[in-house]
Amino acid sequence: EAGVVQSPRYKIIEKKQPVAFWCNPISGHNTLYWYRQNLGQGPELLIRYENEEAVDDSQLPKDRFSAERLKGVDSTLKIQPAELGDSAVYLCASSPGTAEQFFGPGTRLTVL
């Protein structure tokens, strides 16, 4: 069974530029999560989707971050404009509706 797929794996951008991350969850997993992991810290939830509906986006900085999950499968997380403090690893996870969450390899973002 294929795991969670994320791309790109690495991204380096100048501050104030836009950036987008893509996630393909495990087949059949209706719940999708985006987490941010700062260096030396545990992941923190940004947004959770149940199918195509965002059911928890309370931690998403909505002034610059946006996300979508069209058709309830793939998801895209966007930052516009990026700030220096956005440098982190952005992790996507999916779940089959149970408590278990399965993470992708993440996208390491560096904002210069």
Added chain:
Amino acid sequence: QQQVKQSPQSLIVQKGGIPIINCAYENTAFDYFPWYQQFPGKGPALLIAIRPDVSEKKEGRFTISFNKSAKQFSLHIMDSQPGDSATYFCAASKNNQGGKLIFGQGTELSVKP
């Protein structure tokens, strides 16, 4: 109340030793406690998880001990190997929040040959 506190921050053991990593939580509504293993450049991988209705769970060389009254749980790695060297995260969630995981700060484990 949403925090999960993890210790130690780093740990060095000899091959064959039994590293123990501890976590404490405050929110009694948490009812799912997983441990994740993360290698550099990789995403966290689910190792083992426990629910508060049991005090211990074993899967291979990994054991979770759970103390509901103390609101603490720990990970034990039996017969540790150099390949176990990684960062370990404990986490907690409430099912009624759809599994939002609250992570500890992580423990960097090094197993020396």
